[in-house]
Amino acid sequence: MNTGASSHRSIILTVAIGLPLMLALPFVLTPYYLGLVVKMMIFALFAMSLDLLIGYTGMASLGHAAYFGISAYTAGLLALKLGWSFWIAMPAALLLSGVVAVVFGMLALRTRGSYFLMITLALSQLAWGIAFGWRSVTGGDDGLPNVPRPDLSATISLADGTNFYYFVLAFVSIGALLMFRIAASPFGYVLRGIRESETRMLALGYNVWRYKLAVFVIGGLFAGLAGILYVYLNRFVSPDYIHVARSAEVLLMVILGGAGTLAGPAIGAALIVLLENVISGFTERWIMIMGVIYLAVALFAPNGMAGLVRDFRRKRGRK
Amino acid sequence: MRLAKVASALAVAAYATFVHQPAQAQEAIRIGVMYPLTGPLASQGRPTRDAIKMAFDEIKNTIAGRKVELLFEDSAGRPDTGLTKVKAMVERDKVHLLLSELVSSVGAALAPYVIEQKIPWVSNVALASLTRQQKSPYIFRFVPSSYQYTLAAAEAAKSLGWKRAYLIGWNAPPGHEANEALRKIFGADNIVESMYPNVGTADYAPYLTKMEPSKADGVFAAMWGADSPRIVKQYVEYGLQKRMPFMGIASFTSEEVLVSMPPESVGVHSAYLYCGTFDTPENKKFVADYQAQFKALPGSYQYLGYMAARMVIQALADIGGKAEDRDAFVAALGKVKIKGPMGEASFDANRGIVHDFYALKVARGPDGRLFNECGTRLPQLKDPYELFP
Amino acid sequence: MNFWIIQTLNGISFGMLLFLLASGLSLIYGLMKILNLTHGSFYMLGGYAGLVAVKYTGSFILAVLAGCACVTIIGVVMERFFLRRLHLQEMPQTLLTFGFLFIFSDLAMLIWGSNPETLPKPALFEQSIPLLGTFYPSYRLFIIGFGLAVAMLLWWVQEGTRIGAMIRAGVDNEEIARALGINVSLLFTLVFAFGAFLAALGGVMGGPIVGVFPGADFEIMLLGFVVVIIGGLGSLKGALVGGLAVGLLDNFGKVFFPEFALFTIFAPMALILAVRPTGLFGRE
Numbered sequence: 007m008n009t010g011a012s013s014h015r016s017i018i019l020t021v022a023i024g025l026p027l028m029l030a031l032p033f034v035l036t037p038y039y040l041g042l043v044v045k046m047m048i049f050a051l052f053a054m055s056l057d058l059l060i061g062y063t064g065m066a067s068l069g070h071a072a073y074f075g076i077s078a079y080t081a082g083l084l085a086l087k088l089g090w091s092f093w094i095a096m097p098a099a100l101l102l103s104g105v106v107a108v109v110f111g112m113l114a115l116r117t118r119g120s121y122f123l124m125i126t127l128a129l130s131q132l133a134w135g136i137a138f139g140w141r142s143v144t145g146g147d148d149g150l151p152n153v154p155r156p157d158l159s160a161t162i163s164l165a166d167g168t169n170f171y172y173f174v175l176a177f178v179s180i181g182a183l184l185m186f187r188i189a190a191s192p193f194g195y196v197l198r199g200i201r202e203s204e205t206r207m208l209a210l211g212y213n214v215w216r217y218k219l220a221v222f223v224i225g226g227l228f229a230g231l232a233g234i235l236y237v238y239l240n241r242f243v244s245p246d247y248i249h250v251a252r253s254a255e256v257l258l259m260v261i262l263g264g265a266g267t268l269a270g271p272a273i274g275a276a277l278i279v280l281l282e283n284v285i286s287g288f289t290e291r292w293i294m295i296m297g298v299i300y301l302a303v304a305l306f307a308p309n310g311m312a313g314l315v316r317d318f319r320r321k322r323g324r325k
Numbered sequence: 326m327r328l329a330k331v332a333s334a335l336a337v338a339a340y341a342t343f344v345h346q347p348a349q350a351q352e353a354i355r356i357g358v359m360y361p362l363t364g365p366l367a368s369q370g371r372p373t374r375d376a377i378k379m380a381f382d383e384i385k386n387t388i389a390g391r392k393v394e395l396l397f398e399d400s401a402g403r404p405d406t407g408l409t410k411v412k413a414m415v416e417r418d419k420v421h422l423l424l425s426e427l428v429s430s431v432g433a434a435l436a437p438y439v440i441e442q443k444i445p446w447v448s449n450v451a452l453a454s455l456t457r458q459q460k461s462p463y464i465f466r467f468v469p470s471s472y473q474y475t476l477a478a479a480e481a482a483k484s485l486g487w488k489r490a491y492l493i494g495w496n497a498p499p500g501h502e503a504n505e506a507l508r509k510i511f512g513a514d515n516i517v518e519s520m521y522p523n524v525g526t527a528d529y530a531p532y533l534t535k536m537e538p539s540k541a542d543g544v545f546a547a548m549w550g551a552d553s554p555r556i557v558k559q560y561v562e563y564g565l566q567k568r569m570p571f572m573g574i575a576s577f578t579s580e581e582v583l584v585s586m587p588p589e590s591v592g593v594h595s596a597y598l599y600c601g602t603f604d605t606p607e608n609k610k611f612v613a614d615y616q617a618q619f620k621a622l623p624g625s626y627q628y629l630g631y632m633a634a635r636m637v638i639q640a641l642a643d644i645g646g647k648a649e650d651r652d653a654f655v656a657a658l659g660k661v662k663i664k665g666p667m668g669e670a671s672f673d674a675n676r677g678i679v680h681d682f683y684a685l686k687v688a689r690g691p692d693g694r695l696f697n698e699c700g701t702r703l704p705q706l707k708d709p710y711e712l713f714p
Numbered sequence: 715m716n717f718w719i720i721q722t723l724n725g726i727s728f729g730m731l732l733f734l735l736a737s738g739l740s741l742i743y744g745l746m747k748i749l750n751l752t753h754g755s756f757y758m759l760g761g762y763a764g765l766v767a768v769k770y771t772g773s774f775i776l777a778v779l780a781g782c783a784c785v786t787i788i789g790v791v792m793e794r795f796f797l798r799r800l801h802l803q804e805m806p807q808t809l810l811t812f813g814f815l816f817i818f819s820d821l822a823m824l825i826w827g828s829n830p831e832t833l834p835k836p837a838l839f840e841q842s843i844p845l846l847g848t849f850y851p852s853y854r855l856f857i858i859g860f861g862l863a864v865a866m867l868l869w870w871v872q873e874g875t876r877i878g879a880m881i882r883a884g885v886d887n888e889e890i891a892r893a894l895g896i897n898v899s900l901l902f903t904l905v906f907a908f909g910a911f912l913a914a915l916g917g918v919m920g921g922p923i924v925g926v927f928p929g930a931d932f933e934i935m936l937l938g939f940v941v942v943i944i945g946g947l948g949s950l951k952g953a954l955v956g957g958l959a960v961g962l963l964d965n966f967g968k969v970f971f972p973e974f975a976l977f978t979i980f981a982p983m984a985l986i987l988a989v990r991p992t993g994l995f996g997r998e
Contacts (some may be wrong), residue, residue, distance in 0.1 A: 129980075366929055585830050
């Protein structure tokens with residue numbers, strides 16, 4: 007079971023090449039593409055957080071946008087209505103999405119497989135319903151516009167595109183690094199064990215339920231982090247952030263990239279964001295093109311793009 | 326080592342695709358046209374886009390000797406998608422102005438960005454706040470606000486003798502704002518009950534069976550797209566159409582949804598600024614041209630798209646095609662007054678549409694087709710700012 | 715009292731439509747362990763095909779036949795040439811059925827445009843009939859009867875016929891069914907196509923009430939999932955009870971808590987799953 011996260015050498019290599027490259031991007035990209043890269047990074051973080059659940063623990067959630075959206079609303083509301091600074095608003099938003107993840111997790115973890123998929127969906131729809139229906143607070147369908155981007159200090163304003171890029175890059179990198187650490191830790195190996203056989207792990211004396219809840223909440227927290235960053239990028243939040251269509255989208259990103267590799271879902275997310283924004287400018291048939299891509303990946307790379315790379319490596323290794 | 330190779334190849338490819346700048350000398354006037362082209366709201370977005378295209382084809386895509394280039398995008402009716410695409414059009418494609426969008430949640434998300442970028446934006450978003458809290462010299466609302474069109478429907482209902490009514494409207498801003506407006510105009514007690522089904526509700530039976538014809542003179546409906554033929558169908562099904570008149574608010578009976586309405590919709594009222602059978606040479610030509618090109622009858626969405634485009638064309642012509650001068654453009658557009666298929670159109674001081682409205686009633690032609698009968702004119706109706714500040 | 719009866723009838727008639735949709739979904743899952751995300755598309759395509767038939771022939775019965783035939787063929791093709799290759803691979807199956815959902819929704823937009831459409835009702839059930847001091851649409855009563863008839867037919871097929879026995883064997887244990895000489899491969903195609911058939915039937919029958927429009931696929935699919943999850947995956951009884959439960963919850967939710975219409979479906983669903991993790995009649 008090669009899971010990508012285990013091969014330290016490739017991580018070090020990727021960081022060694024990737025980090026300078028990412029740091030240099032603001033000097034080569036136009037502001038628009040820089041903004042698009044920010045969006046790709048945020049969704050990469052979001053997809054990786056779901057991969058902890060799907061790829062490592064075998065729990066496919068169709069309600070992951072709930073934590074993304076709840077922390078987005080919290081951060082937006084705190085900044086907009088109470089004028090809280092980022093340094094307090096962000097932990098508060100994370101805290102709330104974490105608490106909700108604990109509650110939802112305790113309900114959802116009684117189920118498995120497709121039932122888990124659907125109960126997470128139902129729970130996230132409840133969050134969506136609150137965002138949509140509680141108009142006096144959330145602004146209903148139109149959402150909350152004019153959320154300000156925070157100032158980190160008196161001199162560093164995130165209204166500036168380059169500053170904001172580095173701000174997101176820092177948080178996404180930290181988030182990604184933490185997730186890789188978690189995946190490679192003993193905790194991560196217990197999760198893999200649960201994915202392969204829950205009964206075996208039970209027999210070995212692990213409190214499977216507690217591990218599952220822990221990873222569910224961890225995934226929710228990282229999704230929440232992505233949600234906060236997304237509010238600052240768009241400077242508005244709307245019920246669309248929580249909708250099941252978004253949960254489905256991020257699920258597709260994970261599967262497309264290759265569940266259980268972290269890097270795969272990150273690339274899958276970046277690719278989908280890129281395609282959606284590039285293809286639709288050329289043809290109004292972009293939905294069909296996306297459909298065909300999903301179909302092709304399902305048939306010819308059933309383990310996602312990361313699986314394709316792995317197979318390719320293995321073949322070369324044999325030669 | 327392999328990874329390094331891949332990474333460097335990617336970097337080169339990325340540089341080639343992203344960093345490439347459009348040529349410096351911009352001859353053409355570039356206009357960003359983004360509407361929902363996929364998803365449930367495509368039924369409104371696509372016709373609007375087609376009509377905009379038609380208006381620019383009429384002038385051979387040339388204004389004051391300068392070529393016009395339309396850039397089309399799909400907002401999918403989702404606010405964050407719409408915002409990302411508008412950013413692409415403004416920052417990457419360097420459009421001179423936006424002629425975009427009709428979905429209110431997308432409009433709400435775009436407004437702050439448009440104001441910050443100072444990019445002229447002519448919208449078909451019925452959001453009342455665009456000409457109120459979010460008003461800006463750069464934002465033009467070429468569609469009646471929710472208060473404005475509800476006022477028209479209320480006036481039409483009053484002249485039918487309605488005193489008490491039900492409201493069934495979307496559980497979304499347009500529905501709730503219609504409720505506010507009706508309660509203010511009719512008196513809060515005279516709206517017997519307001520019900521708010523969600524957008525895309527499949528089954529209206531529970532709401533319809535709550536309505537009692539003895540308690541009201543009629544029913545207002547504030548919902549559009551796929552929902553409007555569906556509720557009429559079910560309203561007829563429950564035998565209510567014969568017992569209590571039905572008034573759709575705004576584009577409820579617009580020609581492009583009228584083809585999906587059941588034959589029993591005859592007699593459904595509405596009040597709006599377009600009427601397909603309006604008898605002027607300009608309208609006959611508009612209908613014939615659109616039909617020749619797109620094989621369908623134009624309705625209010627097409628009309629508003631077409632006229633918004635013509636307003637823009639006029640303003641650009643007034644400033645000699647110098648689209649780069651944004652302030653001159655928005656000043657000129659604010660003053661444009663043109664006569665179109667339905668009479669005169671202009672903007673008020675807050676840059677909201679001013680236009681004639683007509684009381685409409687669905688009728689059936691000898692060929693069995695439904696059409697709108699054009700009734701009383703409500704001349705040059707403005708957004709009621711004094712009623713709803 | 716009358717109010718309750720009328721509202722209950724409303725809920726039951728909508729629930730029957732949901733049952734048509736959900737029974738196929740449940741059957742497919744039970745046998746093949748596929749959560750078919752294309753099921754809402756089957757519903758929508760059935761409705762559109764029926765619409766074309768009714769426009770050209772004016773006959774509702776032909777519309778039903780045309781809608782069901784088209785979608786059944788699509789079902790056979792999808793199973794034989796695509797799903798078969800990904801047997802029991804959950805992730806790629808999800809991706810595949812999602813891909814089809816996208817493709818069908820765009821194809822429908824390409825062929826039938828973006829306007830919402832509704833099917834005309836069969837002439838026989840055009841009228842509303844006086845009932846308890848008000849008027850009640852006869853078509854809705856017909857839907858209730860039709861749904862019950864389909865439910866009984868399905869129950870008979872499942873419990874009383876050879877093919878039903880084979881399906882039951884396949885649901886219980888695929889390997890043993892194979893060992894017993896049952897042509898499981900053919901059975902898969904049959905069941906998937908039949909599930910598609912039922913969804914299309916729902917689409918045409920629901921066409922006069924719900925209509926067909928872009929986005930119907932996703933909306934209907936969600937409702938279908940709620941039904942099968944409440945009832946329990948793979949259980950016919952569950953699809954019926956779940957369909958009725960969701961129909962009634964939806965109806966009374968709209969009557970009593972109009973502001974929170976969605977809550978009244980999803981909150982009970984979450985609650986039921988939290989108490990009974992495999993739905994009302996599902997098995998692990």
